[in-house]
Amino acid sequence: MEVFVVEEKYQPDKIEPKWQRFWEEKKLFQAKEEKGKPKYYLLEMFPYPSGKIHMGHVRNYSIGDVVARYKMMKGFNVLHPMGWDAFGLPAENAAIEHKVHPAKWTYDNIDYMRLELKRMGFSYDWEREIATCDPEYYRWEQLIFLKMYERGLAYRKKSQVNWCEKCQTVLANEQVIAGSCWRCHSKVTLKEQEGWFFRITDYVEELLEWCDKLTGWPERVITMQKNWIGKSVGMEIDFPLKNKDGKITVFTTRQDTIYGATFMVLAPEHPLTLKLSKGSPYEQKVKEFVERVSHEDIIKRSSEDYEKEGVFTGSYCINPVTGFDMPIYVANFVLMEYGTGAIMAVPTHDQRDFEFARKYGLKLVVVIQPKETSLDPDKMDRAYTEDGIMVNSGPFNGLPNKEAMEKIADYFEEKGIGRRTVHYRLRDWGISRQRYWGAPIPIIYCDKCGIVPVDEKDLPVILPLNVKIPKTGRSPLPELEEFVNTKCPKCGSPAKRETDTMDTFVESSWYYHRYCSPHYDKGPFEKDKVAYWMPVDQYIGGIEHAILHLLYSRFYNKVLRDLGLVDFDEPFLNLLTQGMVIKDGAKMSKSKGNVVDPGYMIERYGADTTRLFSLFAAPPERDLDWNDQGVEGAYRFLSRIWRLVFETKNLLLNATLPEGEIKNKQAKKVYQKTHETIKKVTEDIERFHFNTAIAAIMELLNEVFSLPIDNRAPDKEVVSVLKDAVRTTLLLLSPFVPHITEELWQEIGEKGSIINQPWPIYDEKVLKKEEKLIVIQINGKLRSRIMVKSDATDDEIKDLALKDEKVKKFIQGKKIKKSIIVPGKLINIVC
RNA sequence: GCGAGAGUGGCGGAAUUGGUAGACGCGCUGGACUUAGGAUCCAGUGGCUUUUGCUGUAGGGGUUCGAGUCCCCUCUCUCGCACCA
Numbered sequence: 001m002e003v004f005v006v007e008e009k010y011q012p013d014k015i016e017p018k019w020q021r022f023w024e025e026k027k028l029f030q031a032k033e034e035k036g037k038p039k040y041y042l043l044e045m046f047p048y049p050s051g052k053i054h055m056g057h058v059r060n061y062s063i064g065d066v067v068a069r070y071k072m073m074k075g076f077n078v079l080h081p082m083g084w085d086a087f088g089l090p091a092e093n094a095a096i097e098h099k100v101h102p103a104k105w106t107y108d109n110i111d112y113m114r115l116e117l118k119r120m121g122f123s124y125d126w127e128r129e130i131a132t133c134d135p136e137y138y139r140w141e142q143l144i145f146l147k148m149y150e151r152g153l154a155y156r157k158k159s160q161v162n163w164c165e166k167c168q169t170v171l172a173n174e175q176v177i178a179g180s181c182w183r184c185h186s187k188v189t190l191k192e193q194e195g196w197f198f199r200i201t202d203y204v205e206e207l208l209e210w211c212d213k214l215t216g217w218p219e220r221v222i223t224m225q226k227n228w229i230g231k232s233v234g235m236e237i238d239f240p241l242k243n244k245d246g247k248i249t250v251f252t253t254r255q256d257t258i259y260g261a262t263f264m265v266l267a268p269e270h271p272l273t274l275k276l277s278k279g280s281p282y283e284q285k286v287k288e289f290v291e292r293v294s295h296e297d298i299i300k301r302s303s304e305d306y307e308k309e310g311v312f313t314g315s316y317c318i319n320p321v322t323g324f325d326m327p328i329y330v331a332n333f334v335l336m337e338y339g340t341g342a343i344m345a346v347p348t349h350d351q352r353d354f355e356f357a358r359k360y361g362l363k364l365v366v367v368i369q370p371k372e373t374s375l376d377p378d379k380m381d382r383a384y385t386e387d388g389i390m391v392n393s394g395p396f397n398g399l400p401n402k403e404a405m406e407k408i409a410d411y412f413e414e415k416g417i418g419r420r421t422v423h424y425r426l427r428d429w430g431i432s433r434q435r436y437w438g439a440p441i442p443i444i445y446c447d448k449c450g451i452v453p454v455d456e457k458d459l460p461v462i463l464p465l466n467v468k469i470p471k472t473g474r475s476p477l478p479e480l481e482e483f484v485n486t487k488c489p490k491c492g493s494p495a496k497r498e499t500d501t502m503d504t505f506v507e508s509s510w511y512y513h514r515y516c517s518p519h520y521d522k523g524p525f526e527k528d529k530v531a532y533w534m535p536v537d538q539y540i541g542g543i544e545h546a547i548l549h550l551l552y553s554r555f556y557n558k559v560l561r562d563l564g565l566v567d568f569d570e571p572f573l574n575l576l577t578q579g580m581v582i583k584d585g586a587k588m589s590k591s592k593g594n595v596v597d598p599g600y601m602i603e604r605y606g607a608d609t610t611r612l613f614s615l616f617a618a619p620p621e622r623d624l625d626w627n628d629q630g631v632e633g634a635y636r637f638l639s640r641i642w643r644l645v646f647e648t649k650n651l652l653l654n655a656t657l658p659e660g661e662i663k664n665k666q667a668k669k670v671y672q673k674t675h676e677t678i679k680k681v682t683e684d685i686e687r688f689h690f691n692t693a694i695a696a697i698m699e700l701l702n703e704v705f706s707l708p709i710d711n712r713a714p715d716k717e718v719v720s721v722l723k724d725a726v727r728t729t730l731l732l733l734s735p736f737v738p739h740i741t742e743e744l745w746q747e748i749g750e751k752g753s754i755i756n757q758p759w760p761i762y763d764e765k766v767l768k769k770e771e772k773l774i775v776i777q778i779n780g781k782l783r784s785r786i787m788v789k790s791d792a793t794d795d796e797i798k799d800l801a802l803k804d805e806k807v808k809k810f811i812q813g814k815k816i817k818k819s820i821i822v823p824g825k826l827i828n829i830v831c
Numbered sequence: 832g833c834g835a836g837a838g839u840g841g842c843g844g845a846a847u848u849g850g851u852a853g854a855c856g857c858g859c860u861g862g863a864c865u866u867a868g869g870a871u872c873c874a875g876u877g878g879c880u881u882u883u884g885c886u887g888u889a890g891g892g893g894u895u896c897g898a899g900u901c902c903c904c905u906c907u908c909u910c911g912c913a914c915c916a
Contacts, residue, residue: 220835224910224911227834227913251915334916335914335915338915342916344916352916543911617844617857625844627843629842634856636856639871643871691843692855694855694856699854699855777850818896819896820850826851826897828897
C-alpha cells in the first residue's frame with residue numbers, strides 16, 4: 001500500500017470529550033421500559049467513593065461497558081446504571097485527618113469520580129445515579145428494616161461479637177477475614193455486646209439449595225458460599241451427669257463412634273464448665289484456665305500451632321450406650337459457637353481427641369476396625385478416621401460403620417437419648433455499627449414501652465449533619481442530645497433513639513432494585529419497574545465479595561420477596577468475577593508504590609487506549625498484569641486504524657459495498673477474513689473472551705494492510721472490500737473503544753452514532769472456501785500440508801496425500817495400515 | 832488438614848468438542864526511511880540442529896491412529912475455609 005502523509009494524527013484528547021458530550025446530549029444511554037425489545041440488566045458493583053477511581057474500577061467497568069454496548073447493538077433494551085456506596089468508615093477517618101465533614105468529603109469525591117467515569121466514556125444512564133447516603137435512599141432501607149422487625153427478621157440480642165478496636169465497631173462474622181478486620185486488617189477481638197441482627201439463618205436452607213441452581217455463577221463462588229454456610233448433618237446426643245442431676249448435650253456427625261466415646265470435653269465458655277468444678281479440688285484450676293483462654297484473641301486460638309490444652313473438671317458423665325464413666329474436661333480447642341459447645345471425645349477415631357487422650361492419659365477403645373489390619377489401642381500412633389467394620393459396639397457389631405449411622409440414629413431416637421439435627425456455620429448477620437457515617441437504625445427505646453419502632457410516617461430518621469467527629473473515631477451520635485432525645489411513638493413519654501447505624505452492606509444489598517426506579521418517592525421501588533428489569537442478567541465485580549455482599553444480597557432479595565415486594569428468588573442470574581490488577585507481581589497499592597493512576601493514563605493515551613489494554617492483556621477472571629509497554633501497543637494499534645482510515649478516506653467516501661463474487665485473490669481473502677472475524681468476535685464477546693476478540697480484530701487489520709491499493713488508479717472491487725472491512729472493524733471494535741470508532745465512523749461518511757448500528761452479521765456462504773488446508777500426519781507426526789478442494793472426498797484426499805513428495809519419503813518401503821481423516825482438517829497415515 | 836483453581840517461549844497470553852502448540856500483543860534481532868529515532872515500515876523470533884530433521888505445554892506413567900487437552904501418581908504455586916466435633 002502506498003503511504004501518504006496524513007495530516008490528522010490520532011489525538012484522543014481532541015475527540016473523546018466531543019463524543020462524551022454527544023452521547024449525553026442525545027441521551028443515548030437512558031433506559032426506558034419498552035415492550036417488544038428484550039431487556040438486559042447489566043450491573044457492575046458500584047464503587048465506594050474513596051476519592052479517585054483506580055485500575056480495578058477501570059477494568060471492572062470496561063468489561064461491563066463492552067457487554068452493555070454489545071447488547072445495545074444486538075437490539076437489547078439495556079439498563080446500565082451507576083451509583084455510589086457512599087456510607088462507610090473512610091469518610092469518618094478523612095474527617096478526623098483533614099477536618100472535613102464526612103458528607104462533604106463523600107460528595108466531593110463523588111463529584112470527582114463521576115467526572116473520571118465520564119472521561120472513560122462508559123455507557124451509564126446517569127439519570128439513575130444514586131448515593132446511598134442520601135436520605136431519599138436510606139429512608140427506604142429504614143422502612144424495610146421496620147418490616148423486618150415486624151416479622152421478627154430483625155432483632156436485638158446480647159452476644160459475643162467481633163470487635164475491631166481500630167474501627168471502633170462491631171463486625172459481622174463474614175467481615176472477619178482470618179481473624180482480621182476486612183477493611184483495616186487489624187486484629188479482631190471478642191466482646192460481649194448488644195446489637196441488631198438480621199435473621200439470615202432463617203433462610204439458610206434456601207440459600208444453600210439455590211446455590212446449585214445458580215448455574216450462571218462461577219463454581220468457585222458457589223463453593224465458597226456453600227462452605228460459609230457450612231451445613232453438617234448429625235445428631236444431638238444426651239450424656240447424663242454422674243451423681244448429679246442434668247445432662248450434657250453434644251453435637252456429633254459421627255454417632256457411629258459413640259461406643260468409643262471415653263471422655264467429654266466442654267468449651268471454656270460452656271455454662272456447665274464452672275458449675276461442674278464448683279466445690280471440687282479442681283475448681284481453682286478450671287477457673288484459671290477459663291480466664292486465661294478467654295483473654296486469648298481469635299487469631300491465636302485459631303492458629304495452626306495452637307497447643308491443645310485442657311483441665312479436668314472433677315465431674316463425670318455416663319456414656320448412654322456403654323455405661324462408661326466419662327471424665328469431663330474443659331479444653332481450649334472446643335468452640336462454644338459451633339454445635340452445642342460440648343463434644344464427646346472418641347480418641348481412637350478422631351485425631352484431636354487422640355492427641356488429647358495421649359497427653360492426659362485417657363482411655364482408648366477401638367470401635368471401627370479397618371478391613372486389612374487390626375487396631376490395637378496401645379499401639380496406635382494416630383486416630384483411625386476411615387471407614388470399617390463396627391466392633392465393641394453392642395448390637396451394631398459387624399456392621400459397616402456407614403450403614404450403622406442410620407441405625408444408631410433410629411435407635412437413639414427411639415430411646416429418647418438423641419435426635420437427628422443439622423448444624424450450620426452461618427450465624428445471623430450482625431448489622432449494628434457503632435459508627436456515625438451510616439444509616440440510622442429506626443428504633444426508639446422507651447423506659448415504659450421498651451423497644452419501639454419509629455413510626456413509618458416519621459421516616460426517614462435523618463442522620464444529623466451538624467456534628468463534630470471526635471478524634472477517637474467514636475460516633476458523636478450518643479452525645480448528640482437533639483438526636484438521641486425523642487418521644488416514644490407509643491406512649492409519648494421521653495425516650496431515646498438507637499444510636500447505632502446499619503452495616504453498609506445493608507445499603508449494597510438492595511441498590512440494584514432501587515436503580516429500576518431511582519427517584520420513586522412512595523416506596524423503595526416501583527413494583528412493575530422492578531418486575532420489568534429484574535433480575536440482573538449480568539453482574540460483574542471483584543471476587544472479594546464472593547461471600548460478603550453476594551450472600552447478603554441473596555438473603556435480602558428473598559426477604560423482599562417474602563415481604564411481597566418482588567417475585568423472584570435470586571437477584572443475579574449470571575455473575576462474572578474479575579481478577580485483580582497486578583503490577584510488578586503485586587496488587588496495586590499505595591504502600592507498595594506500584595499504583596497506576598487511571599487519570600494519568602487517560603491524559604497520556606486516552607480513555608480508549610486505557611480501556612483497550614485492560615481488556616486485551618488478560619481474560620476477565622484472571623489477574624491482569626499491568627504493563628506500560630503493553631499500553632503503548634494498544635495505542636499503536638488504534639493509531640494504525642486511524643491512519644488506515646485517513647489514508648484511504650477519499651476512496652472510502654465514494655466506494656460501494658462488495659457485491660457478488662470477488663475476483664481479486666487478495667481482496668477475496670480479506671473479504672472472507674472480515675466475515676470470519678465477525679463470527680469470532682461475536683462468539684468471543686458472548687463468552688467474555690475479550691482478549692481474543694481484540695486479537696481477532698488485530699488480525700483482520702493486519703490482513704487489510706495487505707490489500708493492493710493504488711490511490712491513483714483504484715480498483716473498484718478492492719476498494720469495496722476495503723470499505724466493508726473498515727466498516728466492520730469499526731463496528732466490532734466500538735464496544736471496546738467507543739470514541740475513536742464514533743469519530744472514524746463519521747470520517748468514512750456514515751451517519752449517526754455507531755451505537756445505533758446493528759451488530760454486524762456474517763454470511764455463512766462467504767466463510768466457505770473453495771480450497772482447504774489439510775495437514776498430513778504420519779503416525780501422528782506432522783509431515784506435510786496440502787491444499788485440497790473443499791468438496792474433496794476422503795479417497796481423493798488420501799490419494800493426494802500419498803502423492804505428496806514429503807509423504808512419499810516417509811512411507812517408502814512401509815505398509816500403510818490405516819488412515820484417519822478429520823474432515824477439513826487433517827489426515828493421519830498409520831504405517 | 833479440607834475444598835477449588837492453575838502450571839504453555841524472555842513476558843502477558845492463544846489453542847471453544849482429543850486433531851497444525853505458541854494466535855494476538857509486548858520485548859528482542861536485523862534491515863529500510865531519517866540530522867535524529869523512544870515515530871513509522873519490512874523481515875525474523877520456543878530450544879537444539881549439518882536446512883534434514885530432532886525435541887518441546889511442571890515431572891513421571893497410561894489410554895489413543897493422534898494428548899497442552901482424557902486417566903493415575905508426584906511436585907510447585909494461587910485462592911478460600913480452617914481445631915466445625
